[in-house]
Amino acid sequence: MARTGRRPGGADTREAILTAARQAFAERGYDGASIRHIATSAGVDPALVHHYFGAKDQLFLAAMEAPVDPATLIPQVVAGGVDGMGERLVRMFLSVWDSPAGRTAAALLRSAVSHDWSARMLREFLTTQVLRRAMKDLQLDPAEAPLRASLIASQMMGLAMARYIVRFEPLASAAPETVVAAIAPTIQRYLTGPLSSSGP
């Protein structure tokens, strides 16, 4: 049955909003999608979207079933500045992936590998929710920051793949401290070190 007009409240409405939101974020990106447009697609009033989900970033996290809220975690990683941030980032990453939220994170990564729209959502998540927030508090050269961020993303996605998805030993079973000691210097170099042999 086709549905038309404004919907009543309830689980059905929530799901309709989330479906419309997934489509909008995947097609238009985070910045291009609007609550107004999502509400229209779902056949509800924009106020109802705000009522259920709050601001756009919260709707985005709900739509992509994000395992954690970067707005909560990132301040803990960037606090203290870039010194030691590689270590804090790897430690935070492991604490999320080793917790029950790790199953949600693995599902997200699996989906991004299999579906283009899901890969787009993951890119948007990393760019707008993680990188943009972290950049606000760090003093990185804006010309280099995007490459640094994508290098960090490459090592962190690879750590997730090797440790939790493909389960390549001994990394899959290594103690968190072993992983932090081995990988934190990589993240620190991607963050603040030279990106080529010739220069900073």
Add this chain to the structure above:
Amino acid sequence: MARTGRRPGGADTREAILTAARQAFAERGYDGASIRHIATSAGVDPALVHHYFGAKDQLFLAAMEAPVDPATLIPQVVAGGVDGMGERLVRMFLSVWDSPAGRTAAALLRSAVSHDWSARMLREFLTTQVLRRAMKDLQLDPAEAPLRASLIASQMMGLAMARYIVRFEPLASAAPETVVAAIAPTIQRYLTGPLSSSGP
């Protein structure tokens, strides 16, 4: 229709052998699987398996649809020893992924993320076909080599994810030389550098 007994030659026989091989390698691992057992499962003579596919490593590459033969590529990477090997490895990796073989490699990685048996095949491939061959020619401490190998695998899988699958910019569009300059030092450290702040 159930098939029994010895099969005649032809494409049908090749496919039956490959199906039996995939199951055997996924269940028993590379070392545990035998040509004899695979031949029995496929209902053919072991000599026919050798005739079609050669030795076990060649059958394994065919069964997992490997994009390249490590026996050909690894000597080029390890030639010259560990000095500069990080750079040679990243350069070789990019040349494969940027070539038509990259599509096959991406399919392999996607499959490993979605299916446990495929993840097992990828682990076996990295361990027995890549690492074991490379180790023969390098003088790494055997106690550390497996962790070093899995750290290298984490960064290389992450590079494939970020550049070719999730397509995280600017890494996805960066010139190969930019990628080599940024990532080769990581591989070199995982290969020969200290793995913890306190140790060798």
